[in-house]
Amino acid sequence: MMHNRAGRKLRRTTPHRLAMFSNQLQSLMTHERIQTTLTKAKELRPLAERLITIGKSDDLAARRKVSRWIPDRTTVKKVFESLAPRFVDRPGGYTRILRLGPRQGDAAEAAILEFVDYKFEAKEKAPRKESMSDRARRAAGGRVETVRKEKAEGVEGAEGAAEAAKPAKKARPARPERGAKAAAKGAPKKGPSRTGHTKRGE
16 A cells, blocks of 8 residues: 555656656746646646745745745746735635647647636737748749749750750661671571471581
8 A cells, every 4th residue: 555655756756756847837837827748737736726825925935935846036926926916815726627638649648737717818820921932023023933934945945955966976887797697697598308307417
């Protein structure tokens, strides 16, 4: 039995696990919403809510406790001045976990950890970036295609002229055949004998 051994190790050493939680807490306090695996979100949620509860009492000791987990001063300032005052009337449950199902790649169950009062705002799509060909076409006033055709025609014409300028190859005279092949060609062919067999001398 595992008595008095709460918490998941997440296949990491203790320093690695604590450093990961520190980075995730800083991202959560900065962006108020992060996407991670479901097991990490379950482990991170109590830590985040504990920091918000500590942030409700704004004093030096509380700031030092939060600074242990979040090394960035700007983020610590946001916890005490922006995040914690939003949950003064709420006794707990500052965050929620939204399941996303298995993610592509390792099929780990993904989830979103966010604050309960987080309002999602869709970002506007950036304008389409102009490609180099579009920029050249706009700069040339639509003459790019014409220039390309002229270049292609010029290359084809140059290739044809080069082929025409090449001297014609002289035909080689046929070599006279020598030896047994020539003798065999000049000798008359002998047909089979009446009996159907040829004699040894023939």
